[in-house]
Amino acid sequence: MCIKEFYLSDSQALTDVSIDSLLRVFTVPEKAEATLNQVDRELSLDIAAFLNARVVATEKDLAEIEAEFASAVIPEEPVRVAHHIDNLMEKLVAHSVNTYAPGFIGHMTSALPYFMLPLSKIMVALNQNVVKTETSKAFTPMERQVLGMMHHLVFARAEAFYRHWLHHADGQLGAMCSGGTVANITALWVARNRCYGPKPGFAGIAKAGWSQALAAYGDRDAVVLVSERGHYSLSKAADVLGIGRDNIRSVPCTDSGSIDIQQLSDIIASCHDRGERVISLVAVAGSTETGCIDALDEMAVIAEREGIWLHVDAAWGGPALFSDKHRSLLKGIERADSVTIDAHKQMYVPMGVGMVLFRDPESQSSIRHHANYIIRQGSKDLGSSTLEGSRPAMSMLVHAGLHIFGRRGYGLLVENNIQRCKYFSTLIDMAADFELVSVPVLNILTYRYVPAPLQRWLESPENAASEVSVRVELLLNQATQILQRAQRERGQYFVSRTSLPHARQQGLLKTVFRVVLANPLTTDEILTAILQEQRELAAGPAVKVLWQEIKQLSGVALI
Numbered sequence: 001m002c003i004k005e006f007y008l009s010d011s012q013a014l015t016d017v018s019i020d021s022l023l024r025v026f027t028v029p030e031k032a033e034a035t036l037n038q039v040d041r042e043l044s045l046d047i048a049a050f051l052n053a054r055v056v057a058t059e060k061d062l063a064e065i066e067a068e069f070a071s072a073v074i075p076e077e078p079v080r081v082a083h084h085i086d087n088l089m090e091k092l093v094a095h096s097v098n099t100y101a102p103g104f105i106g107h108m109t110s111a112l113p114y115f116m117l118p119l120s121k122i123m124v125a126l127n128q129n130v131v132k133t134e135t136s137k138a139f140t141p142m143e144r145q146v147l148g149m150m151h152h153l154v155f156a157r158a159e160a161f162y163r164h165w166l167h168h169a170d171g172q173l174g175a176m177c178s179g180g181t182v183a184n185i186t187a188l189w190v191a192r193n194r195c196y197g198p199k200p201g202f203a204g205i206a207k208a209g210w211s212q213a214l215a216a217y218g219d220r221d222a223v224v225l226v227s228e229r230g231h232y233s234l235s236k237a238a239d240v241l242g243i244g245r246d247n248i249r250s251v252p253c254t255d256s257g258s259i260d261i262q263q264l265s266d267i268i269a270s271c272h273d274r275g276e277r278v279i280s281l282v283a284v285a286g287s288t289e290t291g292c293i294d295a296l297d298e299m300a301v302i303a304e305r306e307g308i309w310l311h312v313d314a315a316w317g318g319p320a321l322f323s324d325k326h327r328s329l330l331k332g333i334e335r336a337d338s339v340t341i342d343a344h345k346q347m348y349v350p351m352g353v354g355m356v357l358f359r360d361p362e363s364q365s366s367i368r369h370h371a372n373y374i375i376r377q378g379s380k381d382l383g384s385s386t387l388e389g390s391r392p393a394m395s396m397l398v399h400a401g402l403h404i405f406g407r408r409g410y411g412l413l414v415e416n417n418i419q420r421c422k423y424f425s426t427l428i429d430m431a432a433d434f435e436l437v438s439v440p441v442l443n444i445l446t447y448r449y450v451p452a453p454l455q456r457w458l459e460s461p462e463n464a465a466s467e468v469s470v471r472v473e474l475l476l477n478q479a480t481q482i483l484q485r486a487q488r489e490r491g492q493y494f495v496s497r498t499s500l501p502h503a504r505q506q507g508l509l510k511t512v513f514r515v516v517l518a519n520p521l522t523t524d525e526i527l528t529a530i531l532q533e534q535r536e537l538a539a540g541p542a543v544k545v546l547w548q549e550i551k552q553l554s555g556v557a558l559i
């Protein structure tokens with residue numbers, strides 16, 4: 001049987017396993033009407049329609065899904081591609097999360113502009129490796145340009161600066177990476193190596209490690225200071241860099257959710273007293289839970305005064321810089337030493353791309369590595385100063401976004417999100433039975449359902465501090481949890497859930513709905529419908545017992 005006939009046959013398994021048949025898989029697709037081509041066509045026509053048709057809305061139990069992925073044995077024989085795709089559509093795609101759905105406003109992952117899809121295909125087809133120029137050629141200058149544009153967005157240095165540095169072998173304006181986590185690790189890696197650089201008798205922490213570093217600098221320990229709203233990736237960074245998770249010192253926030261500057265100053269002073277060196281201050285610009293922004297200018301003043309590295313984690317909030325209207329929210333960011341921005345969040349690039357930008361293009365020299373076979377001295381290879389080695393050219397997609405949307409386009413998208421979030425917060429404020437918990441600065445807000453009479457009861461001073469109200473709050477936390485899950489299980493709308501410190505009750509956590517308004521397809525009508533569904537669920541059987549218990553405790557009749 002010749003190979004051609006063999007591929008046209010309908011059998012699932014390849015009966016003739018030969019290197020010839022496998023080579024064919026590398027080069028020529030199966031016949032055009034095969035499932036994969038069909039899927040590809042549907043996707044190209046209308047992604048949202050494809051997902052609506054292929055992703056089932058009702059929740060399937062995770063245990064049931066696990067049963068479909070239960071075998072740990074690699075299949076022995078090759079199968080036809082079409083057979084595999086059929087399986088994939090049924091078992092995987094159908095039970096994925098429809099991130100395009102405009103009613104899913106609980107996460108930072110949302111719809112993508114359609115051009116990202118064919119462009120990703122080109123990226124995969126070219127299969128460049130931006131670790132070095134030999135395997136990426138024009139992709140290296142393109143990536144450096146993207147870093148330059150983003151650097152300019154944040155730091156706005158003079159034209160001559162970019163003319164000098166954009167493609168200079170001795171510097172980098174930043175590093176592209178897989179996301180905010182790696183960006184934060186990279187920033188703290190640079191900060192650490194700068195703090196414990198080489199000096200007479202000491203080769204530097206990069207070579208000599210921690211114990212010699214502390215001895216050479218006469219320090220008892222080394223810490224990083226960040227607000228209590230800092231992202232957990234900082235803790236991972238402290239772990240991998242040998243700083244230690246306990247040495248990420250959490251600084252309390254003010255009621256508005258941004259770092260308490262006075263306490264920050266006090267903590268720095270007490271670190272000095274204890275012989276602890278502060279490697280970096282980390283400011284959050286758009287916290288993951290509430291979207292709060294630290295006072296960047298004030299933190300910059302402290303960092304400059306104390307000679308401490310200032311890193312701004314703007315993984316989420318960075319794109320606000322595109323907007324003339326909201327740029328000022330991040331005032332002071334240009335004084336930072338390093339800044340993290342995620343492109344796979346508010347720049348609408350597919351999952352897997354973030355970046356860290358350095359104000360000083362020579363910063364990354366402290367983490368630079370050379371390997372004779374791959375990274376030579378004086379080369380422009382990006383891999384010499386990135387944590388990751390082999391890396392896809394995701395920057396091509398950021399490059400596309402920057403050109404196709406332009407600064408104004410991205411600015412409008414940001415403004416649209418912030419405006420929609422403000423609208424939602426007004427809806428919540430006006431509704432007697434909802435409580436806005438964090439007022440949005442950007443496009444994230446938190447709230448909860450509290451029947452109106454109970455809100456009044458909780459707010460009255462004699463109840464506020466009572467033992468009973470703590471028990472009521474705990475029951476409310478349960479109710480919020482149940483309502484959030486019930487809504488998710490219905491499948492049409494999704495908000496996420498988190499816990500925040502309670503403003504009135506010290507030590508108590510408040511469970512809240514968390515909403516991220518980033519999907520441009522979300523409409524005002526959807527927001528109204530989300531509140532309406534939550535209201536219906538609150539009147540239903542799922543939480544009835546809780547309302548009864550609350551009534552017994554507080555004497556307030558609810559539903």
Ligand SMILES: *Cc1c(COP(=O)(O)O)cnc(C)c1O
Nearest residue numbers: 179180181231233288315316342
């Ligand atoms: C999302 C986020 C991160 C982590 O980024 P990943 O891309 O998930 O690795 C870090 N910091 C903040 C503020 C974030 O919102």
